[in-house]
Every structure is written in C-alpha cells, then in structure tokens.
Amino acid sequence: MELEVGKVQKPELLAPAGNMEALMAAVENGADAVYLGGKLFSARHYADNFDDQEMKEALAYSQPRGVKIYVTVNTLLDKRELESAVRFIYRLTQQGINAVIVQDLGLLKILREVLPQLEIHASTQMTVHNSAGCRFLEKHGVKRVVLAREVSLNNIKNIRQKTDIELETFVHGALCISYSGQCLMSSMIGGRSGNRGRCAQPCRMTYRLVDEKGRELTDKTFGLHLLSPRDLNMLDCLPQLVEAGVRAFKVEGRMKRPEYVATVTRIYRQVLDRYWENPEHFFVTEREQKELEQIFNRQFTTGYFFGNPGRDLMSYKRPNNRGLFLGRVTGYNAGTKQAIIRLEEPLRRGDGIEVWVSRGSRVGTTVEEIWWKGQKTEEAPAGAEVVLPLTRKVEKGDRVFKTYDRELMARAHKSYSGPGSRKIKVNAMVRAKEGEPLRIELTDPAGRKASAETQFLGEKALKHPLTEEVIRRQLERLGNTPFELGHLEAEIIGNIMVPLSEINKARREAVARLEELRAEEVRLPTVPRAEFEERLQKVLVEVSDQKRPRTKPLLSVVVGDIASLEAALDSGADRIYFGGEQFRSKPPITNRELEEAVEKCRALGKEAVLVMPRIWHEDQVASMVSDLRQVATWHPDGIMVGNLGSLQLVRETCPQIRIFGDYPLNVFNDHAALFMAEEGIYSITLSPELNFEQLKELSLPVDISLECLVHGFIPLMISEYCAVGAILGERTEGTPCRQVCYQGRFGLKDRMNFIFPLESDQYCRMFVFNPKELCLIEDLPLFMDLGINSLRIEAKKESAEYVRRVVTAYRTAIDEAWQLRKDKGTLTKLKEELEKASAAGFTKGHYYRGVL
Structure with a gap:
C-alpha cells in the first residue's frame, strides 16, 4: 500500500505530562505535541499539573523544539468559575499555547465569542461518537474532536468521510469502563x-x-474487579488508524511517572516513523511490546476498535500494574528463606518482582541478591534457574512477574535528564574581520535565520589568531538548547583576534533569537487586552440577573413500557418521556404502540416526548434518521436528546419538532444553558451534580424552560x-x-x-x-421558588406499580407545595410512605452537598 500525499496525513503523536519532568520525557522521546493541565480546571486534578511559571517553562522548552502544547480545561465549570477560566485561558494564549481542550459547553460558547482565534479541541468528556456530533462542534469553530474510546475503526472511517474536523483517538493507556462524560x-x-x-x-x-x-x-x-478494564495498546494497529484518517494518536497518562511517558512515547514514535517510511514492511518488534508491557500494564486490549471484546476487555483479577511475566517458582527453602525461580526473561539486581501465590496475598520484593550456578551475580539470563531471598513462603508453580525493570527505567530517565537527544541541526555562517564585529548567523532546517554580533571589534592577533576550528568549538557548545551544529561556513579575513567570551555571548544571543522565531511560528495570534476585556464583559452580561418567578412545575416521568406510561397518565403526570433505550427486563415496545402512546397522551391533554438513545454510533445513523422521520409523522410534543449528535440530527432531519435536552448534555452553568437555548432546545434538564446553592445563582431568562431530577434510581x-x-x-x-x-x-x-x-x-x-433512590419530595417548595419549570421522576426500569405509587405521591406533593403552606407535614408523610417501599433507602443526591 502506498500512502497518497494529500489524502492521508502523518498523525500527530500526542503525549501526556503531569509535571515538567514528564513533559521533558515526552519531548525528548519524540512527541509532536504534549497535553497538560494547569493548576485549575483540569480533568486530572490529582496530577502535579503546571502553575504559571511552570507553564512558561514548558512552552519555552517545547516550542523551540517544534512541539505543541495543548492545555486541558476539560471539566464542568460552575458559574462563578467561568470568568476565571476564561482569564486563565487568555493568559495561556498570551504565553503562546497552541490549543485548549474543553468539555463545558458554556466555556465553549464564551471562548468562541471572546477568543475567536483560539484553537479548541473537544475533550472525550463531551462523549462525541458520531459524525453529527462532529458536525455540530465543527459548526461552532472546534478544530479537533477527541472521539469516545468506544468508537470502532469502521465508524471512524465513516465519520472521517462526513466531516472535515480533525479526529483524535486514544492509542495507549488506561480505559474508562463508562463512556467518558457520562459517569456519575x-x-x-x-x-x-x-x-x-x-x-x-x-x-x-x-x-x-x-x-x-x-x-x-x-x-x-473468577476475579472480583468486575468493572476494571485492561489497558489499551494499539501499537500493532497503527496502520489501520492512519488509513482511517485519524489525525492525532493520544497516549493516556497524566498521572503516570516520567519514565512511563518516556518509554511509551519513544516506542510509538519509532513504530509510527517506521510505518510512515515503509508502509509495505510494517512491523513491531517483540522487544517493543515487552517494554510496553514492562513499564505498565493491566494486560492489554485493543478496546472497541474491532468490535465489543466482552470479557477480553477486562482485568478481573488485578486493577493495577501486573508487570512482565518472569517465570515460575520451582522450589522454596523455608530454612534459608530462599525461592528458586526458573526465568523466562532476564533478571537484574535492583529489579522488582511479585509472586502471585496460590494462597494469601501477593508477595513483592526488590531483588537484592541473585544466585545462579552457586555464584552471586548481578544479572541472570532467560532460561536460568536462580535463587532469590524471599522471606514469605511461596509454592512450587506460583507465577512470578517483574514489576520494575531497573535498566529500562534508567534508560528512560537518561533520555530526558541529560542534555537531550531531540536536537535540531542548524547551519552557521560566521564572518570576522579586523575592525568589524564578529557576526554569527544560524539557519534551521526550515530556513529560519537568526543572527547576532559581538560588541567587540576584531583586532589584529598578536599570538593566537582566530581559526575555523576555534569557532567550531565555541558554536558546538549548545548544551541544553534544542540545537546542534551542522555545517559551518567561516569567513575569517586576516589575522585577527576576538575574545572567546564575546563569541559565546553572540552565540547565545543568536540561539535565543532562533528559539523565539521557532516558537512564534506555532503560536496563535493574540487579542489585545483591551479588546479581550470588552468582549468578555459583553458576554458576561448576556446572563440576565433577573430572578425567575415562583413557578408551579410540571410533573415529568420517564417510563420504560406501555403499562408504566398508562400508570403515569392515570396518576397525574403532565409530561411523559418514552422510547429510546429498551431495557431487556421490559416487554419490547413496537412502533405502533409508541404511536398509540402519543395519541393517548394527546387525548388526555398531556405532553408526549419521544426519547432518542443516549448513545448511537455511525453505523446506526440510517436507522436513527428513519426513526426520526417516522416519529415526526406522529406529531409528538417533542424529542429528547442526550448527546450533541442527536441534537444535530434532529435539527437536520425534523427541524419543526421541539427539542428537549436531557441531563447527559451536562448543562452545569448559565452559559451552557444559553448555548443550548440558542441551539433551539426548548427545555433543558440541568446536571444532577448541581446543588441548591448553584441553582439559586442561575440567572436565566424565563423563556428558557428548566427541568430537574427529583426522584428515582439514577x-x-x-x-x-x-x-x-x-x-x-x-x-x-x-x-x-x-x-x-x-x-x-x-x-x-x-x-x-x-x-x-x-x-x-x-x-x-x-x-x-445508583442503589439509593433519589427523593426530593420534601424539597419541592425550593424548586418552585427557583422557578424550575418541570420536575422529573426517573422510572425507566421500574414497574407500573412503582410509577403509579411515586407519581401519585408527587402529584399530591406539587399541588400541596404550590399552596404556600408552611407546614411540611403532608410532604413528610408522603416521603415516609414512599420510603417504606424503598429497599436501599433514599438519597438527596447532590442537591445539598454538590461537587465543588
């Protein structure tokens, strides 16, 4: 296969950095770009992350070496944090970052208005998994989407054909078991x-x-870690990803140590380059795979790229690093406390091992002594039978894993702790003449030129005239700079002398100017501060400060079968959500039954809202479009969407239908709600992670309908x-x-x-x-005072009897609370009655404790 120029680009290798050491490890081992977090608003809150000074150092180190910096601001943001987050990002643009990775839709809205030149990447926390979601974000100026890890290779190809937005996928590291952005x-x-x-x-x-x-x-x-996935490893599959049109290969690991970043980046760099240079003879060596396994693994998987692997995705017996299989115990001497192990991999003193014992917990130790053939040795090869001190008894046949390889770690550490191996050859022209300053001009491979001159004017040499060799020695002293000297052209006119200190000073000035030139080329254009402030204030005042009037909310119910729908209608629900996911514990619902349900709701004067599945992939787009067109003929009161792709598809397919936004859209602040309203969403279900204090601070126009979850198993x-x-x-x-x-x-x-x-x-x-049932029946007056338009009961998996009982209670409670009675006795009694039927008990979710 030949790679067609213009059709397939060489993907960017994107490495993680949780601190400066990890960043240097990524850069020196071949990353094209590094993603990292600041001290605020980062989805790896427990990484070291970078303060302002460290961010400057990171940029100064990376960009002259041709490496881009992407900063993660990929969390949901409280209303009070938005302005700080935007100012933080503005500071980053002034420092010269290359892009920002975001999750929050409110932040996206503000950034597009305040910093339109900023390159924005949509975090995997946005749960984008189809081309419609990509088109939605492309329309809003997003340059790149980090696709959900669950998107298959075939679907990536299909998405690539339908959008021009850049696609980024994870290729290595830890996996979430839940769709990212959808885990509570x-x-x-x-x-x-x-x-x-x-x-x-x-x-x-x-x-x-x-x-x-x-x-x-x-x-x-069998194992007890039933939700713990293996680690992703796509090294063997890089050609398929390149051909699918993936623009960036992302390594997970901002919480990992620098040696991990160095090792994984180095291996992916060399394999990607090998493929690009000779795609017909692509290969991965056994050593490369073993080093990936050694540095960290929970066993490896290719995830969902080639379909659903079922139990082959999982690491049921161990949720952390298992290391590399080293061999088996062949004997144990309880008297001398020594184990005999037959090696299948080399072992060195200083390595770490762990024995998976037949009974009890695992036994781990650092190898202090190795005895082989009766002699103490520093190392032993594969195939050797060695004796190691081991204080705890182990059994014959127990498996042994090497969890720490001293030599691999030392090599990884050396790659970024020395003068650096990622050097850019620069050519130098030097001119020296009596009575003139010595001039140094440096040229990098892209043709960028930077020059500097000595203040000292050349003098006639009395003893040691300047030579090309002297100049070369001084120009080769490039130390920790990104450069190394290539070709030198020295024009020395006459027998002259220039102090070495002057030459060195001019060299440093030329190098600094070349570094700045190289950094400037990858930096984004910046907005003047006065213009930024004007734009920001204009956006911030978009949020109304008017208080929403006290409102009697509608009672909404999500149901999963026709019997439950009828129970909800009989018990006083105002709005019914149905359709979407069909749980296997429920009888299947036909399209005819759905249509009849819409008619039944309409006959009773109740709202019927059809629900789209929360997740649907590109190979399902035809069926989604067909279903939407059919639903449109039933004239429901609306369609509820839970992802950006669904929002885009409904607008494209049946724009006349009202759209309801579900809570998986993660609307966490005013600007996210405004963004959704501007996109035509009629009713917005707020994030269940908001608390009452945050709800009180929302300042939204009354024409934006808001819904909150108040009851059910979430x-x-x-x-x-x-x-x-x-x-x-x-x-x-x-x-x-x-x-x-x-x-x-x-x-x-x-x-x-x-x-x-x-x-x-x-x-x-x-x-x-959730095993605990959400119940806010005693708190209904608070929702009314906040102007919430609709209160929702989640009952999709529940029985008709459950729906009847809960809806009846909430119908009574809403009517009672609306009468402004100070005595909450009725609400308390209703809660007590409901609680009798709740096996695990009630929770108020985040309404009082929040997540800030």
Whole structure:
C-alpha cells in the first residue's frame, strides 16, 4: 500500500505530562505535541499539573523544539468559575499555547465569542461518537474532536468521510469502563466528580455479580474487579488508524511517572516513523511490546476498535500494574528463606518482582541478591534457574512477574535528564574581520535565520589568531538548547583576534533569537487586552440577573413500557418521556404502540416526548434518521436528546419538532444553558451534580424552560461492556453472548454490600444504577421558588406499580407545595410512605452537598 500525499496525513503523536519532568520525557522521546493541565480546571486534578511559571517553562522548552502544547480545561465549570477560566485561558494564549481542550459547553460558547482565534479541541468528556456530533462542534469553530474510546475503526472511517474536523483517538493507556462524560458513579457515591477532575476510580474496586435476590453468581477464582478494564495498546494497529484518517494518536497518562511517558512515547514514535517510511514492511518488534508491557500494564486490549471484546476487555483479577511475566517458582527453602525461580526473561539486581501465590496475598520484593550456578551475580539470563531471598513462603508453580525493570527505567530517565537527544541541526555562517564585529548567523532546517554580533571589534592577533576550528568549538557548545551544529561556513579575513567570551555571548544571543522565531511560528495570534476585556464583559452580561418567578412545575416521568406510561397518565403526570433505550427486563415496545402512546397522551391533554438513545454510533445513523422521520409523522410534543449528535440530527432531519435536552448534555452553568437555548432546545434538564446553592445563582431568562431530577434510581454509568453478558453470557472477542440478561435481573454488590442494579438495552449496553433512590419530595417548595419549570421522576426500569405509587405521591406533593403552606407535614408523610417501599433507602443526591 502506498500512502497518497494529500489524502492521508502523518498523525500527530500526542503525549501526556503531569509535571515538567514528564513533559521533558515526552519531548525528548519524540512527541509532536504534549497535553497538560494547569493548576485549575483540569480533568486530572490529582496530577502535579503546571502553575504559571511552570507553564512558561514548558512552552519555552517545547516550542523551540517544534512541539505543541495543548492545555486541558476539560471539566464542568460552575458559574462563578467561568470568568476565571476564561482569564486563565487568555493568559495561556498570551504565553503562546497552541490549543485548549474543553468539555463545558458554556466555556465553549464564551471562548468562541471572546477568543475567536483560539484553537479548541473537544475533550472525550463531551462523549462525541458520531459524525453529527462532529458536525455540530465543527459548526461552532472546534478544530479537533477527541472521539469516545468506544468508537470502532469502521465508524471512524465513516465519520472521517462526513466531516472535515480533525479526529483524535486514544492509542495507549488506561480505559474508562463508562463512556467518558457520562459517569456519575464516583460523584454520587463518593462526592468526587469525574466531570470535575476528581474521579475516585470506583471501577477499579471489587464487586460481586448477584441476582435479584442478592445471591452471588461468581466466585473469587473468577476475579472480583468486575468493572476494571485492561489497558489499551494499539501499537500493532497503527496502520489501520492512519488509513482511517485519524489525525492525532493520544497516549493516556497524566498521572503516570516520567519514565512511563518516556518509554511509551519513544516506542510509538519509532513504530509510527517506521510505518510512515515503509508502509509495505510494517512491523513491531517483540522487544517493543515487552517494554510496553514492562513499564505498565493491566494486560492489554485493543478496546472497541474491532468490535465489543466482552470479557477480553477486562482485568478481573488485578486493577493495577501486573508487570512482565518472569517465570515460575520451582522450589522454596523455608530454612534459608530462599525461592528458586526458573526465568523466562532476564533478571537484574535492583529489579522488582511479585509472586502471585496460590494462597494469601501477593508477595513483592526488590531483588537484592541473585544466585545462579552457586555464584552471586548481578544479572541472570532467560532460561536460568536462580535463587532469590524471599522471606514469605511461596509454592512450587506460583507465577512470578517483574514489576520494575531497573535498566529500562534508567534508560528512560537518561533520555530526558541529560542534555537531550531531540536536537535540531542548524547551519552557521560566521564572518570576522579586523575592525568589524564578529557576526554569527544560524539557519534551521526550515530556513529560519537568526543572527547576532559581538560588541567587540576584531583586532589584529598578536599570538593566537582566530581559526575555523576555534569557532567550531565555541558554536558546538549548545548544551541544553534544542540545537546542534551542522555545517559551518567561516569567513575569517586576516589575522585577527576576538575574545572567546564575546563569541559565546553572540552565540547565545543568536540561539535565543532562533528559539523565539521557532516558537512564534506555532503560536496563535493574540487579542489585545483591551479588546479581550470588552468582549468578555459583553458576554458576561448576556446572563440576565433577573430572578425567575415562583413557578408551579410540571410533573415529568420517564417510563420504560406501555403499562408504566398508562400508570403515569392515570396518576397525574403532565409530561411523559418514552422510547429510546429498551431495557431487556421490559416487554419490547413496537412502533405502533409508541404511536398509540402519543395519541393517548394527546387525548388526555398531556405532553408526549419521544426519547432518542443516549448513545448511537455511525453505523446506526440510517436507522436513527428513519426513526426520526417516522416519529415526526406522529406529531409528538417533542424529542429528547442526550448527546450533541442527536441534537444535530434532529435539527437536520425534523427541524419543526421541539427539542428537549436531557441531563447527559451536562448543562452545569448559565452559559451552557444559553448555548443550548440558542441551539433551539426548548427545555433543558440541568446536571444532577448541581446543588441548591448553584441553582439559586442561575440567572436565566424565563423563556428558557428548566427541568430537574427529583426522584428515582439514577443511572451512574453507561457502558458498551456488559458485565452480565461477559461473565454469565460468556461473551468474548470471538464468542457471542448467550443473552442471559433475558433470564432475570442482576446487580453488582460492592464492599459495603450495596447492590447497584444493572440493566441491558437493545444495543447490549449496560446501565449501572445508583442503589439509593433519589427523593426530593420534601424539597419541592425550593424548586418552585427557583422557578424550575418541570420536575422529573426517573422510572425507566421500574414497574407500573412503582410509577403509579411515586407519581401519585408527587402529584399530591406539587399541588400541596404550590399552596404556600408552611407546614411540611403532608410532604413528610408522603416521603415516609414512599420510603417504606424503598429497599436501599433514599438519597438527596447532590442537591445539598454538590461537587465543588
């Protein structure tokens, strides 16, 4: 295969940096760009990150070496943070960053108006997974989209054909089990929001799969880390990604140590370059793969690029680094406390090992002594049988893994801690003549020129005249600069002398000017401060400061079957949401039944809103368009969308229908709500991570209809991986699922014995629900005082009996609260009645504790 010039670009290799050492590691090992976070507004809150001075140092180090810097501002932002975030980004543009990566739609709106020249990349936290979502963002000036990790290779190809926006994909590192931007698990159970950069990684904890009676369905031998994915490794698959039109290959790892960044970047650099130079003879060496495995792995997977791998995606037995398989124990001497191990890989003193024992916890140690053939040695080769001190007993046959390779780490550290290996050859012209300053001109490979002169005028030499060799020695002293001397052309006229200190000073000035020239070429144009301030103030006052009037809210209900819809109508619901995901625990709903449901709602004077699936991929776009066109003929009161692609597709397909925005759009502030309203969304469901104080501070025009969730079991994750299908259905990369999900209801039991209910939909996606039931029935007056237009009950997975009971209670509660009665006795009694039927108890979610 030959790469066609103009059709396929060489992808950018994008590496992570959590601190300055990691940045140097990325740059020196071949990254084309580095993404990093500032001290604020970054989705890796627990990385070291960069303060203002460190950011300047990062830019000064990277850009002269031709490496771009992208700054992550990829969290949801509170109203009070938006102005600070925009000012922070403005400072970054003044310093010369190349792009900013964002999640928050309100921030996107402001940046497009205030800093229109800024290059914006849409974070994977935006959950963009189809071409319609890409078109939406392209329309709003976004240059690049970091696609959801769940997008397949075929769908990437299809998306590439339908949009000009740059596509970026992850190629290596940790995977989230949930769609990024759609996970509330850490937030709801621990108060640490992944959307705010504080994920506590509950997916790496232990769980047991149970049935609806709480009986465990797997044993410990299977493994207890049922939500812990392996690490992504696409090294062997780089050609397919290049041919698919991926513009940037992203390595995950801002929390990883610099040696990890150095090793992974180096290997991907050399393999990508090897392919680009000779695509017909692409190969990856065994050593390259082993070094990736050694530096960090939870086992490797190609993720969803080639389909749903089921249980082959997962690392059920271990949620952290397992290292490289080293060998097996062949014996243990309890008297001398020594283990005998037959090696399958070399072992050196100073390496770290871990024995996976048959009974008890794993045994880890740093190798202080190696005995081989009766002699103490510094290292032993593969195939050797060695004796190692090991204080804890191990058994014959136990597996041994090398978790730390001293030589690999030393080599990685050396790559960025010395003078640097990423050097740019510069040619030099030097002219020296008596009575004139010595002039140095440096030219880089792109033809950029920078020059400097000595203040000293050349004098006639009495002892040691200036020679080309003397000049070369001085110009070769480029140390920690990005440059190394290439060709030297020296014109020395006459027998002259110039002090070496003067030559060195001129060299430093020429180098500094060339560095600045190279940095300027990749920097974005900046906006003058006065103009920036004027634009920012204009945008900030767009948010009205008027208080929304007290409102009697509509009662909305999400249902999952026709019986529940009828129960909701009978019990006093004003608006019914139905359609979208069809849970396997429910009877299937036909299109005819959906149409009749719309007619039934209309006959009773109730609103009927059809729901689009939260997730749909490019290979489903034809069916989505067909469904939308059919739904339009039923004349529902609206269509609810939960991702940007759905919003774009509805506007393109049936623009006459009202659009309702669901909470997965993550509307967290006024400007995000205004953005959605400007895009034609009639009603906006606010993020369930907002608290009452934040809701009070929202200042939005009364014509923007707002909805809040007040009751039900909230989905905490949506995942292409299905635990039931993978574990009980035995789904693997090559084996289809046995569809056990039709045979009952299931859940995940955590260490605290809470059971998280599971549901599978018609696309075999898994929904993980909060075990505690949201209940705000006592707080309805607060919502009314805040001018919230609609209150929603989440009951998609619930029975008709549940819907009838809860809707009846909330209908009564809304009517009571609207009468301005100070006595909350009725509301308290209604809550108590509801609580009797709630097995796990109630929660108020984030309405009082928030995530700030």
